[in-house]
Amino acid sequence: xxxxxxxxxxxxxxxxxxxxxxxxxxxxxxxxxxxxxxxxxxxxxxxxxxxxxxxxxxxxxxxxxxxxxxxxxxxxxxxxxxxxxxxxxxxxxxxxxxxxxxxxxxxxxxxxxxxxxxxxxxxxxxxxxxxxxxxxxxxxxxxxxxxxxxxxxxx
Numbered sequence: 001x002x003x004x005x006x007x008x009x010x011x012x013x014x015x016x017x018x019x020x021x022x023x024x025x026x027x028x029x030x031x032x033x034x035x036x037x038x039x040x041x042x043x044x045x046x047x048x049x050x051x052x053x054x055x056x057x058x059x060x061x062x063x064x065x066x067x068x069x070x071x072x073x074x075x076x077x078x079x080x081x082x083x084x085x086x087x088x089x090x091x092x093x094x095x096x097x098x099x100x101x102x103x104x105x106x107x108x109x110x111x112x113x114x115x116x117x118x119x120x121x122x123x124x125x126x127x128x129x130x131x132x133x134x135x136x137x138x139x140x141x142x143x144x145x146x147x148x149x150x151x152x153x154x155x
Contacts, residue, residue: 026092027112033152034062034117034145040076046139056081056140065151069096095125104128106137117145 038060043053058075064087072082083101087094095107105125111118122141124133 026110029064029089029092029094029110029112029117030147031064031066031151032147033149034064035148036060036062036143036145038073038140038143042143043139047135048139052136055079061148062145063151071102093121097125104133104136106141108141115147117147119144 036059038057040053040057043057044050055075056073058073058079060071060073062072063070067086067088068084069087070082070084072080074080081101083098085096085098085100085102085105087096092109092111093107094110095105097105105128106122107125108119108122111120119141122134122138124130124137
């Protein structure tokens with residue numbers, strides 16, 4: 001009986017580390033092209049200014065390639081925009097820093113399940129880390145991304 005109980009306890013211990021809980025390790029964040037949508041209404045409903053919602057809403061495509069990333073988008077009325085930056089991962093925490101076109105660096109944690117990446121613990125980074133910057137970081141980065149392909153190869 002004691003051996004059977006020890007075997008069950010050992011089995012439960014191994015099962016706990018095999019992806020059966022919310023604390024299970026995430027798959028790694030891979031280079032590639034990711035897509036997500038920020039509708040104008042979603043942005044407005046979450047306190048983003050009319051001007052920013054009009055100019056930065058729409059379908060976003062973010063490409064992660066090495067340590068570089070590009071965020072490009074197209075609004076519902078056909079306007080386009082894009083910004084570039086670098087990113088660095090430390091476990092599941094990723095810091096994103098703009099190098100051109102946008103400002104307001106941030107970091108956040110990821111969880112990858114299949115092609116979907118969900119984000120949590122979004123934090124605006126200095127020098128753009130006011131309460132308003134924090135809100136913008138959370139709203140823009142709180143939506144899941146879907147991996148749609150590999151990063152394009154340069155010739």
